[in-house]
Amino acid sequence: MNTEKFLQIFQDAQLSGDKIILKSGLHDALKFLREQSTFCILKDISAIDRSEKGIELIYHLYSQIDNEDVLISICVKDEAESVIDLFKSAIADENEIYDMFGIHFSGNERLKRLYMPQDWEGFPLRKDYVEKDSRLAWNDNEDNA
Amino acid sequence: MGIIVSSIDYILNNARANSLWPLTFATSCCGIEMMQTVASDNDIARFGSEVFRGSPRQADLLICAGTITHKMAPVLLRLYEQMAEPKYVIAMGACTCGGGMFCDTSYSVIKGIDKIIPVDIYLPMCPPRPEALLDAIRKLQKKIKSETILDRKKFVDSHTSNLMESKDILVLKQKEQQS
Amino acid sequence: MTMKTTLKLNLGPQHPSTHGVLRLILELTGEQITSCEPDVGYLHRGMEKMAEKMSYIQYLPTVDRIDYLAGFFYSELYIRTIEKALNIEIPEKAKKIRALLLELNRISSHLLWIGAFLMDLGAISPFFYAFREREMILRYFEKLTGQRMMYNYFVFGGVRHDIDFLEDIEEILNILPEKIKDYERIITDNPIFLTRTKNKGVLTQKTAINYAITGVNLRASGVNYDIRKSDYLYEEIDFNPVIMEDGDCWARYKARILEIKESLKIVKEVLEYLKKSEKLKQNLIKPIGIILPEGEYYSEIEAPRGLASCYIVSDGKENPYRLKWRTGSYYSVNLLRELLVGNYLNDAIAIAGSLDIILPEVDK
Numbered sequence: 001m002n003t004e005k006f007l008q009i010f011q012d013a014q015l016s017g018d019k020i021i022l023k024s025g026l027h028d029a030l031k032f033l034r035e036q037s038t039f040c041i042l043k044d045i046s047a048i049d050r051s052e053k054g055i056e057l058i059y060h061l062y063s064q065i066d067n068e069d070v071l072i073s074i075c076v077k078d079e080a081e082s083v084i085d086l087f088k089s090a091i092a093d094e095n096e097i098y099d100m101f102g103i104h105f106s107g108n109e110r111l112k113r114l115y116m117p118q119d120w121e122g123f124p125l126r127k128d129y130v131e132k133d134s135r136l137a138w139n140d141n142e143d144n145a
Numbered sequence: 146m147g148i149i150v151s152s153i154d155y156i157l158n159n160a161r162a163n164s165l166w167p168l169t170f171a172t173s174c175c176g177i178e179m180m181q182t183v184a185s186d187n188d189i190a191r192f193g194s195e196v197f198r199g200s201p202r203q204a205d206l207l208i209c210a211g212t213i214t215h216k217m218a219p220v221l222l223r224l225y226e227q228m229a230e231p232k233y234v235i236a237m238g239a240c241t242c243g244g245g246m247f248c249d250t251s252y253s254v255i256k257g258i259d260k261i262i263p264v265d266i267y268l269p270m271c272p273p274r275p276e277a278l279l280d281a282i283r284k285l286q287k288k289i290k291s292e293t294i295l296d297r298k299k300f301v302d303s304h305t306s307n308l309m310e311s312k313d314i315l316v317l318k319q320k321e322q323q324s
Numbered sequence: 325m326t327m328k329t330t331l332k333l334n335l336g337p338q339h340p341s342t343h344g345v346l347r348l349i350l351e352l353t354g355e356q357i358t359s360c361e362p363d364v365g366y367l368h369r370g371m372e373k374m375a376e377k378m379s380y381i382q383y384l385p386t387v388d389r390i391d392y393l394a395g396f397f398y399s400e401l402y403i404r405t406i407e408k409a410l411n412i413e414i415p416e417k418a419k420k421i422r423a424l425l426l427e428l429n430r431i432s433s434h435l436l437w438i439g440a441f442l443m444d445l446g447a448i449s450p451f452f453y454a455f456r457e458r459e460m461i462l463r464y465f466e467k468l469t470g471q472r473m474m475y476n477y478f479v480f481g482g483v484r485h486d487i488d489f490l491e492d493i494e495e496i497l498n499i500l501p502e503k504i505k506d507y508e509r510i511i512t513d514n515p516i517f518l519t520r521t522k523n524k525g526v527l528t529q530k531t532a533i534n535y536a537i538t539g540v541n542l543r544a545s546g547v548n549y550d551i552r553k554s555d556y557l558y559e560e561i562d563f564n565p566v567i568m569e570d571g572d573c574w575a576r577y578k579a580r581i582l583e584i585k586e587s588l589k590i591v592k593e594v595l596e597y598l599k600k601s602e603k604l605k606q607n608l609i610k611p612i613g614i615i616l617p618e619g620e621y622y623s624e625i626e627a628p629r630g631l632a633s634c635y636i637v638s639d640g641k642e643n644p645y646r647l648k649w650r651t652g653s654y655y656s657v658n659l660l661r662e663l664l665v666g667n668y669l670n671d672a673i674a675i676a677g678s679l680d681i682i683l684p685e686v687d688k
Contacts, residue, residue, distance in 0.1 A: 017620075041536055044650040046635050058635075064533070064549060089536030092658035099365075100372075115368035115687060116253065117216045124252055124373050125646075131252050135215050139244075139256045170338060172345050173367055173684050174392035174473060177436070181462075184439075184455030199339070217345060217366045220337055246386055250374040272392075272473060 006032070019058065019071040026074050027081040030059065034086050038063040039070060042083070045093035047101050049127045050075065055101050059083075082107035100125040154293045161205070161231060162286040163193045168204035170224065172211030175238035175272040179210045182275040192282050201227040206285070207262075208278070212240040212247065213255045225262045231297060233289070235281050236264045239271040246271065263300070330358060333669070337366045344683030348660065350672065357672060360664040362657045368687040375647035380406060381480075381611040383647075388474040390649060391685045393436055396422075396429040397627040399478045400557075405634045406480055406614070409621040417604045418482040423557040424594040425465075425477070427587040428493070431500070432461040433628040434580045434587075437680050441577065442511065444677040445520055450511060457503050464492045480614065482606035493595055497588060504584060512578070521573035525663050525675035528571060535659045539630030539652050541679055544579040545571035552626045563590050573678040580680075615642060629653050629680050653685040 003020070007013055009032065012023040022029055033039040039061040046058045057080060059072040074080070082105035084090045094105045099114040102123035113120060121133040171179055182189045189195050198204040201224045213221055225234070236258050239245030244256035258264060265288060268281040292300075336347035345366035351359040371390060375383050387402045388395035400422055407414065414422075439454030462472050467489050469477040477484050511517055527537070532545045542549055543566055550565035552558045566582040568575040616638035624633035630652020637646040656679040663679075664672050 041533055043536060043631070044633070044648075046646075046648045048637055048646045048648075064547070067554075087536070088531075088534045088662070089655055089658065091661070092654055096654075113365075115216070115365035120215075124370060129252075129373075133215075136252075138215070138218065138260050174389060176344065177392060177473065180440075181455060181459065184459070185452045186456065186459045201338075212367060212369055214366060214368055216368065217337065220366070224338055246389075247369050247374070250377045251370040252373060253368050253370045274472065 019073045022072060022074045027083060029072060030083050030086055033061055038065045042087035042089050045097060047097045051127055055103055076103060079104050079106060084108050150293060158290045162289040165194045165206040166196045166198050166204050167194055167206040167208050168201050169197045169199055170207060170209060172217065175210035178272045178275055179208060179278060182278045187275040187279060192279065194282055202229060204228055205232050207234045208237050209234060209241045209258050210237045213258050214253045215255060218255050218261050222261050233265045233285055234262055235266045235268055235285060237268045237273060237278060239269050242267045242269045346681065346683055352669060355668050357664050357667055357669060360661050362660050364657060364686050367683050371688045372647055375644050379642045380614045385476045388476060389684060390688060391682060392473050393433040393682060394429050394628045395473060395475050396425050397625055397632060400426060401623065401625045401632055401634045403478050403480055405621050405623045405636050408623055409616045412481050412609065414482050415606050417601050418606055419557050420594050420597050421483050421487045422478060424591055427590045428461055430628050431584050431587050432458045434584050437580060441677045444673050453507065457500060460496055467492065479608055480611055481608045486604040487598060490595065490599060497592055500588060520674055521577060524573045524671050525678060526572045527663060531662060536655045537659055540579050540583060541576060541656060544568040544575040550626060551624060551631065561590055561593055573674055576678045615640065627652060629682060629685060649688055651685040653681045656681050657686050
């Protein structure tokens with residue numbers, strides 16, 4: 001990918017290692033990569049809890065034509081832009097991140113608890129997660145035998 | 146009286162023990178070993194348990210094969226309650242016996258299905274070999290053959306009371322009924 | 325008068341045909357599916373959070389459980405990431421051993437899929453055939469590693485001990501191709517099988533790429549994407565990725581059969597190398613107290629159910645700061661939202677089965 005061209009268009013982006021770090025404009029950047037460039041597979045979205053900096057989302061795009069990967073990273077607090085109109089695979093990823101980190105993706109109407117039961121308390125993969133759901137008490141029962 | 150009960154027991158127990166119909170309830174790894182037990186090399190049919198049923202109402206043995214999580218636990222309880230008496234449970238694999246390797250570190254795994262339903266035979270190992278499952282079924286048959294109808298009721302009753310104590314399950318049931 | 329009523333149908337989580345604990349909430353008009361909402365998580369074991377609480381070596385045995393049908397792949401993936409972080413070069417023979425075991429594992433995984441898929445379609449006997457051959461491979465694994473499904477055989481810097489019992493692999497290589505021919509005779513041109521799978525659940529290239537489908541399912545739709553081609557384990561090994569054009573259930577079935585044959589070729593080639601090679605010499609690193617340098621490490625592998633990747637963020641402590649898995653099946657489940665719509669209910673099981681979904685991979 002022509003990184004310089006990308007950095008020219010998105011002024012507030014900066015390159016750090018393999019990642020391109022964005023401050024804002026995530027949807028536009030991904031749209032650019034998909035439509036102007038050849039990155040049309042969104043392999044996955046990883047989320048990392050960076051405690052005070054918020055949650056870092058890493059979008060891993062792949063171009064089959066150029067056989068090249070690109071990582072777009074953005075730090076968010078509780079709300080992020082949804083990219084399901086560009087990549088359908090993001091439905092799965094965004095839902096997983098909503099369930100595990102509690103980040104709301106604006107524009108994605110389908111968010112719901114995925115892995116945990118519907119009314120589970122807390123978001124497990126956050127660093128400040130405490131296991132306090134009442135159902136955890138099921139484990140405390142003494143043996144029946 | 147004793148003679149009558151014991152001869153009824155003899156007939157009933159033999160009938161029950163030699164045609165245990167298991168429920169296809171496979172959640173994870175152990176499920177594959179359960180399939181292997183059904184398949185050619187091990188052939189569970191030798192012990193009269195080849196009739197795997199899809200519906201809990203036709204089954205009388207619940208081989209709980211695989212990890213049970215907090216999301217799955219109410220389903221497991223409901224399946225167990227749908228089964229008709231007499232019903233037996235084999236906890237297959239370390240996860241169902243006591244949480245296994247997820248016991249200390251996982252937030253979503255039930256640490257043993259005996260917290261949810263009564264268990265007759267515990268079969269640890271991760272996952273148990275097909276031979277081990279066959280052995281568990283043999284042990285269960287032995288257990289069935291040695292009990293009397295009067296004891297079985299006591300055994301089940303002692304567990305039912307424990308089940309009712311888990312209020313969360315009751316609350317959950319009510320919620321599901323409302324929705 | 326037309327009736328415009330829809331019926332909601334709940335499939336699973338306890339359902340004999342859903343390969344584990346998948347739950348599909350279907351909306352039907354008559355027998356036609358108008359919408360599908362997969363509900364997963366019945367097997368969510370919190371693998372990613374577990375990693376944060378454990379040291380690197382403690383976590384190693386757990387990794388096999390992410391995909392119990394292809395345990396070698398995930399332990400290889402995890403170990404590969406850590407070796408990359410620590411800059412460890414593994415000996416040539418260890419590489420070949422790993423490649424051999426991975427391919428045997430792929431064969432056993434595909435064999436199980438054939439049995440289970442045909443059982444979904446209502447044919448019982450292929451299940452028994454497939455399991456018979458799978459058992460052969462499993463016996464070999466047990467002889468070598470001591471476990472049938474969760475091997476824990478790869479270690480940081482190589483393999484636990486040198487490979488042995490090569491004559492068993494030779495026997496597998498002698499028997500299996502004949503058996504595959506048998507399957508093809510029974511299944512491939514069977515008219516009932518053809519009517520149930522041809523032109524059912526057609527996955528176009530565009531949809532597959534949009535839903536990030538990888539692995540056999542993508543290649544069955546005509547996209548040539550197999551990262552084994554750039555994998556360091558498969559250097560110098562000659563093989564061709566299997567590409568099918570149609571993208572329907574039948575193509576996915578055929579692609580898996582052909583992939584088994586291709587894997588057998590790889591196994592044969594590696595076996596020749598191993599027979600000639602000398603005893604394995606390797607410098608295993610001390611597994612206790614491994615500390616990864618601060619940074620982010622990523623690696624990927626072509627697992628039987630699609631691209632799998634492992635992403636480790638380390639902050640220089642004994643346990644990872646964050647560990648993320650990407651698994652192929654999760655995206656296949658997501659695809660069901662689109663692939664099932666417009667099909668009839670009785671094809672739903674065939675289509676869902678043909679994607680080779682395995683639930684611990686979905687739920688992690």
